[in-house]
Amino acid sequence: MHPAPSVIIFTTLSGLGFGLLTFLGLGMPGVTGWTAFAFFTIAYLLAVGGLAASTFHLGHPERAFKAFTQWRTSWLSREAWASAGALLVMAIYGFLLVFHDTRLAPLGWLGAALSLLTVFTTSMIYTQLRTVPRWNTPITPVKFLALSIAGGALLSGEVSIAIVAIAAAGLVVVASWIVGDTRFAEAGSDLSTATGLGRFGTVRAFEPPHTGTNYLLREFVYVVGRKHSAKLRLIALLLMVALPVIALALPFNHIFAAVAVLSHLVGVFVARWLFFAEAEHVVGLYYGKR
Amino acid sequence: MTSLPKQTDRKLGLVIDLDTCVGCHACVISCKGWNTENYGAALSDTDPYGAEPSGTFLNRVHSYEVQPASGAAQLVHFPKSCLHCDNAPCVTVCPTGASYKRVEDGIVLVNESDCIGCGLCAWACPYGARELDALEGVMKKCTLCVDRIYNENLPEEDREPACVRTCPAGARHFGDFADPDSNVSRLNRDRGGIDLMPEQGTKPVNKYLPPRRKDQTAEIDVLAPFLEPVAEDAKGFMAWLDKTLEKF
Numbered sequence: 001m002h003p004a005p006s007v008i009i010f011t012t013l014s015g016l017g018f019g020l021l022t023f024l025g026l027g028m029p030g031v032t033g034w035t036a037f038a039f040f041t042i043a044y045l046l047a048v049g050g051l052a053a054s055t056f057h058l059g060h061p062e063r064a065f066k067a068f069t070q071w072r073t074s075w076l077s078r079e080a081w082a083s084a085g086a087l088l089v090m091a092i093y094g095f096l097l098v099f100h101d102t103r104l105a106p107l108g109w110l111g112a113a114l115s116l117l118t119v120f121t122t123s124m125i126y127t128q129l130r131t132v133p134r135w136n137t138p139i140t141p142v143k144f145l146a147l148s149i150a151g152g153a154l155l156s157g158e159v160s161i162a163i164v165a166i167a168a169a170g171l172v173v174v175a176s177w178i179v180g181d182t183r184f185a186e187a188g189s190d191l192s193t194a195t196g197l198g199r200f201g202t203v204r205a206f207e208p209p210h211t212g213t214n215y216l217l218r219e220f221v222y223v224v225g226r227k228h229s230a231k232l233r234l235i236a237l238l239l240m241v242a243l244p245v246i247a248l249a250l251p252f253n254h255i256f257a258a259v260a261v262l263s264h265l266v267g268v269f270v271a272r273w274l275f276f277a278e279a280e281h282v283v284g285l286y287y288g289k290r
Numbered sequence: 291m292t293s294l295p296k297q298t299d300r301k302l303g304l305v306i307d308l309d310t311c312v313g314c315h316a317c318v319i320s321c322k323g324w325n326t327e328n329y330g331a332a333l334s335d336t337d338p339y340g341a342e343p344s345g346t347f348l349n350r351v352h353s354y355e356v357q358p359a360s361g362a363a364q365l366v367h368f369p370k371s372c373l374h375c376d377n378a379p380c381v382t383v384c385p386t387g388a389s390y391k392r393v394e395d396g397i398v399l400v401n402e403s404d405c406i407g408c409g410l411c412a413w414a415c416p417y418g419a420r421e422l423d424a425l426e427g428v429m430k431k432c433t434l435c436v437d438r439i440y441n442e443n444l445p446e447e448d449r450e451p452a453c454v455r456t457c458p459a460g461a462r463h464f465g466d467f468a469d470p471d472s473n474v475s476r477l478n479r480d481r482g483g484i485d486l487m488p489e490q491g492t493k494p495v496n497k498y499l500p501p502r503r504k505d506q507t508a509e510i511d512v513l514a515p516f517l518e519p520v521a522e523d524a525k526g527f528m529a530w531l532d533k534t535l536e537k538f
């Protein structure tokens with residue numbers, strides 16, 4: 001799949017933002033007043049900034065509000081509802097915290113739940129696609145949620161939770177790579193089933209429909225990054241997990257904390273880039289490509 | 291509404307005969323022509339006369355080589371367009387309701403004024419039947435020429451999809467699969483029509499008729515054994531060259 005920067009930025013930043021909102025909703029850290037204002041500003045910049053980035057890949061962003069209509073069948077529509085709900089509930093909860101020093105705990109819990117639900121609906125947009133076997137597995141939502149919780153713990157400054165959550169997210173990401181590497185073969189689609197000609201012999205793509213490229217090849221067949229995938233996976237793990245955990249384990253210091261956050265963010269970007277670049281869409285089979 | 295209908299009154303679709311298709315791409319061109327000049331946004335081309343031409347097409351013809359266990363390889367031309375699946379994954383993922391499957395005839399369509407161009411339906415389609423138009427920013431797909439098949443301004447023989455009407459080999463057939471006695475239902479039954487990627491669970495309506503087996507002939511000609519054998523050993527200069535090159 002083509003790793004579109006807008007979608008990578010969106011899923012990474014909004015994942016972090018909603019992770020932070022989850023922790024704020026649970027009262028971690030139990031801040032009020034201007035400290036709370038700072039935390040909520042960061043969370044909203046990440047979450048809303050990510051959502052805004054996601055509209056850049058739309059052909060007609062001015063009609064985006066129509067995406068609220070099909071929640072009965074569409075995960076993308078459900079994501080719109082969940083994110084709007086989470087942002088609205090957490091805005092009321094945050095307003096009371098910042099300006100009235102009042103914590104309405106049940107409202108925070110509801111906001112936390114909606115924040116996690118938003119991340120879950122985002123992940124289901126990818127998980128539901130049978131056409132991309134690497135994504136079409138239950139570990140995809142687990143990965144999105146684990147990364148969101150890890151990032152949220154890190155940004156909220158809950159050091160002991162963050163160390164465990166980041167390490168756990170690292171394990172989930174590694175597991176998703178192991179599971180994902182065999183998914184295409186397990187899904188059972190090949191040129192033989194794609195053309196239905198396998199019963200007559202070995203099928204080979206002889207000639208493409210056109211000499212140039214097209215939307216399908218640009219969008220679904222992306223092979224550039226795959227040859228470096230082993231190295232990039234290592235880089236992702238080092239930045240996303242190893243460095244932040246070491247920085248957090250050291251005695252607390254604002255520089256170490258900043259290193260942990262930045263390193264984790266870049267690491268998640270790399271992992272998210274791989275999530276797209278390594279994913280193979282079955283339509284590539286028709287072009288003799290994967 | 292992006293819920294799929296439980297059942298459609300009719301199941302309009304195509305039968306594509308892989309035995310007959312000669313790979314001339316006439317269906318590709320007539321499709322592009324009709325659908326650029328009529329219903330919906332035009333199918334744009336970018337850099338059409340430049341170094342990297344690219345464009346939106348609703349129908350594309352691939353060519354595949356099939357090598358049987360023994361004997362000569364066979365070339366199969368393979369037109370591919372929307373299969374108007376009964377269980378269309380492209381419809382249910384649509385967040386705006388722009389994509390829908392019609393209850394009356396099963397045609398899968400896009401309401402372009404509702405399409406936000408998110409591309410998710412194209413991601414959900416295993417067949418590459420949907421293309422986001424680069425200039426219009428909306429999703430384009432085969433409409434089964436919905437503006438031809440019911441069009442009373444056209445002569446009756448023209449009320450079928452442009453690709454079917456234009457095919458010079460008669461490799462494309464249009465009809466109603468819900469009617470067991472229709473031309474397409476009979477062709478599908480008699481020739482053992484194939485579903486593409488059945489493992490994707492899309493239940494495609496369009497069917498592909500497999501190529502017939504090639505005749506197997508033991509010899510090229512009955513007189514062949516009596517022809518002078520082709521020299522296997524080189525003579526003269528070629529023999530010297532062969533021997534010399536062998537040494538290295």
